[in-house]
Amino acid sequence: MVVSLEGDAFARLYPREYYAKFVSQGMRPDGRVLTQERPISIVRDVVAGADSSALVKLGRATALAGIKLEVASPEDERPGEGSIIVQVELPPMCSASSRPGLVSPRAARLTEELGGLAESGALCDLAQLTHPGGRSVWVAYCDVYVLDADGSLSDVCLLATLAALQALRLPALEPEGAGGAAVPAPHDTPEGPAAPRALRLEPPLTPLTCGIFGGALVVDPTAEEEALMDALVCLRVNGDGQLAGVSKLGGSGLGREHLATAHMAAMRRHLALQGP
Amino acid sequence: MEYVNTVGLRLDGRRPNEIRQLRAEMSTLASADGSATFEMGNTKVLAAVYGPREASNRAQTDTSKATVRCEYSMAAFSSGERRRRGKSDRRATETSLAIANTLEQNILTELLPRTQIDIYVQVLQADGGMRCAAINAAFLALADAGVPMRDSVAACAAGYLDGTALLDLNYTEDGGGGPEVAVALQTGLHQVLMLQTDSKLSMEVFEEVVELASNGCRAVAEFLRTTLLAHVGRLSLATSIAKSEA
Numbered sequence: 001m002v003v004s005l006e007g008d009a010f011a012r013l014y015p016r017e018y019y020a021k022f023v024s025q026g027m028r029p030d031g032r033v034l035t036q037e038r039p040i041s042i043v044r045d046v047v048a049g050a051d052s053s054a055l056v057k058l059g060r061a062t063a064l065a066g067i068k069l070e071v072a073s074p075e076d077e078r079p080g081e082g083s084i085i086v087q088v089e090l091p092p093m094c095s096a097s098s099r100p101g102l103v104s105p106r107a108a109r110l111t112e113e114l115g116g117l118a119e120s121g122a123l124c125d126l127a128q129l130t131h132p133g134g135r136s137v138w139v140a141y142c143d144v145y146v147l148d149a150d151g152s153l154s155d156v157c158l159l160a161t162l163a164a165l166q167a168l169r170l171p172a173l174e175p176e177g178a179g180g181a182a183v184p185a186p187h188d189t190p191e192g193p194a195a196p197r198a199l200r201l202e203p204p205l206t207p208l209t210c211g212i213f214g215g216a217l218v219v220d221p222t223a224e225e226e227a228l229m230d231a232l233v234c235l236r237v238n239g240d241g242q243l244a245g246v247s248k249l250g251g252s253g254l255g256r257e258h259l260a261t262a263h264m265a266a267m268r269r270h271l272a273l274q275g276p
Numbered sequence: 277m278e279y280v281n282t283v284g285l286r287l288d289g290r291r292p293n294e295i296r297q298l299r300a301e302m303s304t305l306a307s308a309d310g311s312a313t314f315e316m317g318n319t320k321v322l323a324a325v326y327g328p329r330e331a332s333n334r335a336q337t338d339t340s341k342a343t344v345r346c347e348y349s350m351a352a353f354s355s356g357e358r359r360r361r362g363k364s365d366r367r368a369t370e371t372s373l374a375i376a377n378t379l380e381q382n383i384l385t386e387l388l389p390r391t392q393i394d395i396y397v398q399v400l401q402a403d404g405g406m407r408c409a410a411i412n413a414a415f416l417a418l419a420d421a422g423v424p425m426r427d428s429v430a431a432c433a434a435g436y437l438d439g440t441a442l443l444d445l446n447y448t449e450d451g452g453g454g455p456e457v458a459v460a461l462q463t464g465l466h467q468v469l470m471l472q473t474d475s476k477l478s479m480e481v482f483e484e485v486v487e488l489a490s491n492g493c494r495a496v497a498e499f500l501r502t503t504l505l506a507h508v509g510r511l512s513l514a515t516s517i518a519k520s521e522a
Contacts, residue, residue: 066353
């Protein structure tokens with residue numbers, strides 16, 4: 001009993017030294033080895049009110065994505081395309097340290113990162129979101145709520161967005177009338193109910209966040225671990241296992257061998273998620 | 277629109293004094309000190325409690341009791357039309373205050389001086405009765421966090437449409453233009469903690485609706501009690517297993 005109390009006190013007072021002792025043995029306080037990720041669970045269509053939704057857990061880290069569809073007129077500079085607008089929220093319930101009222105810079109960064117991916121068509125070809133007549137398009141508003149901010153948020157948010165897009169079904173639109181605006185078809189058309197169609201998504205990206213701690217690479221860090229890391233690097237691999245994005249915002253240096261190890265770990269996750 | 281048909285059934289097939297199906301789950305978020313999801317029909321809310329912990333703002337620290345704060349917000353995809361972002365949503369702020377004030381009355385704040393208890397409520401699906409569902413969820417989350425409380429709290433709303441008092445209005449009935457009264461009770465002490473309506477209604481109707489809502493609160497309280505007992509049962513089983521393994 002006395003020993004465990006001292007261990008707890010040591011962990012609270014000297015978190016870095018405590019963590020370093022684990023890393024020197026190739027282990028982490030939660031029992032994982034350094035290159036081991038946390039278990040992933042993905043549940044689709046969890047919110048009845050949304051057009052599609054997904055709840056993704058990465059260990060304890062949790063994100064809920066919900067998509068609402070709206071009909072709009074296309075933008076002038078992109079006439080043949082609809083749009084996917086991603087908004088990431090970090091409500092104050094997501095961690096003990098967040099304070100209500102302020103939009104956190106972290107939420108803005110995640111929004112920018114995911115929004116950029118969706119706008120560039122890296123998730124799915126935006127031309128599918130148009131109506132045949134071309135006068136109106138779908139706008140898919142994807143709101144991602146981080147319910148438990150336990151590290152590797154960029155991964156859990158991207159996985160939730162992808163899962164929600166996979167579950168999305170676009171309702172069939174009636175041919176455009178004289179007014180030019182398409183309207184959702186009523187369910188009892190003479191030809192029977194119009195079939196909603198799924199989006200053809202690009203081969204899904206797989207994200208992986210890694211940390212650098214005293215020269216060692218730590219895969220999929222929790223929030224506690226992230227606070228101790230010298231640097232964080234997020235990478236994404238595409239369907240062929242090629243790198244499709246790396247972001248390392250400052251921090252300590254990153255060796256080539258680290259990048260290779262991280263790439264391997266991302267490939268492993270990709271294979272585990274998408275199957276062989 | 278006919279809200280109560282000739283057989284006396286409502287739009288969703290309920291009888292006038294019938295509550296929607298209730299579901300609840302406790303300890304749904306690992307990071308929070310206490311958390312719970314609570315569903316009333318299609319309305320689904322998630323509540324998380326942090327605290328009692330050291331007050332973040334030293335100037336506002338109360339040396340005699342705990343400070344209870346609440347933030348209530350609705351997910352953008354929770355309702356029919358997508359909600360535009362806006363932190364300065366006055367309605368949400370008002371609901372936050374109502375939830376905090378209602379539950380503060382029930383917490384033994386004098387036992388926890390200089391601390392603060394944060395209650396965060398997120399509406400995931402909105403189908404009427406969000407305020408009451410939020411209070412019920414927050415009560416479960418407070419219990420999950422082990423915050424000392426006086427009594428159990430339960431909330432339920434009732435309205436009046438087509439000359440009939442209706443319990444636990446859904447979104448369509450809420451938009452029917454009739455009066456709605458939200459009630460929160462301390463069910464053991466028989467005290468009314470919250471009573472709220474914005475509509476004009478006669479004294480007889482008011483009493484009838486409040487009585488119906490109070491009955492609804494008692495039904496909800498019974499359900500909350502069952503949920504709490506089941507949760508405590510699971511906890512004590514887990515503790516006894518942990519002890520036997522140690």
